[in-house]
Amino acid sequence: MSSPTARSKEYLEGRGYLVAVVEKWNPHARIRQDLFGFIDLLAVKEGETLGVQTTSRSNMSSRARKIADHENTPAVRQAGWKLEIHGWAKDTRGRWGVKVQDVS
Numbered sequence: 761m762s763s764p765t766a767r768s769k770e771y772l773e774g775r776g777y778l779v780a781v782v783e784k785w786n787p788h789a790r791i792r793q794d795l796f797g798f799i800d801l802l803a804v805k806e807g808e809t810l811g812v813q814t815t816s817r818s819n820m821s822s823r824a825r826k827i828a829d830h831e832n833t834p835a836v837r838q839a840g841w842k843l844e845i846h847g848w849a850k851d852t853r854g855r856w857g858v859k860v861q862d863v864s
Contacts (some may be wrong), residue, residue, distance in 0.1 A: 762771050764799050764814035764816065764846065765781060765783060765801060765813075765814045765851065766811055767814070767846075767848055767856055767858070768772060768786045768800070768801055768814045768846040768848075768858070769781065769810055771846070771858055772801065772803045772810075772812070773776060775805075775861060777803035777804065777805045777810065778803065778805065779801055779802070780801070780802050780803075781800065781801060782794070782795035782799055782800065782801065782802045783795070783799075783800040783801075786859065787848050791837045794813070795811070796811075796832040796835075796836055797830050797831075797832050798811075798813055798823075798826055798827045798830050798833070799813060799836075799843075800812055800813055800814045800833070801813065805820075808817035809839075809840070809841045809842065809846060810841065810842045810843075810844055811836060811841050811842070811844070812843075812844050812845070813822075813827060813843075813844070813845045813846070814845075814846045814848070815845065815847055815848070816847060816848055816849065817844070817847035817849035817859055817863050818847075818849070819847070820847040820859065820861055823845050823847075824861065824863055825847060827843060827845070827848055827863050828863070830863070835863065841864075842862070842864045843862070843863045843864045844856050844860055844861060844862055844863065844864075845861040845863055846859075846860055847859040848859075
């Protein structure tokens with residue numbers, strides 16, 4: 761099974777973005793650390809910079825609160841970056857589908 765981050769990377773690349781995984785594993789703290797505290801993927805395309813938080817569809821509201829409440833969010837927004845949450849879930853046929861929420 762692929763991770764939400766891997767699925768979103770493939771999804772964005774299919775839409776013409778250059779994508780980098782910016783969430784890193786910190787082995788000393790034994791946690792994953794997001795860029796600026798809330799970005800898993802950084803994508804660029806034609807004058808656009810997009811920061812993406814990936815998750816399951818059921819966790820989208822908690823991720824939206826995380827981004828809204830984070831101290832770094834205003835600086836990222838002021839830089840003109842677009843912010844999205846990608847929520848993944850399987851449909852009735854077992855295929856993955858994404859719900860994209862713009863939280864810019």
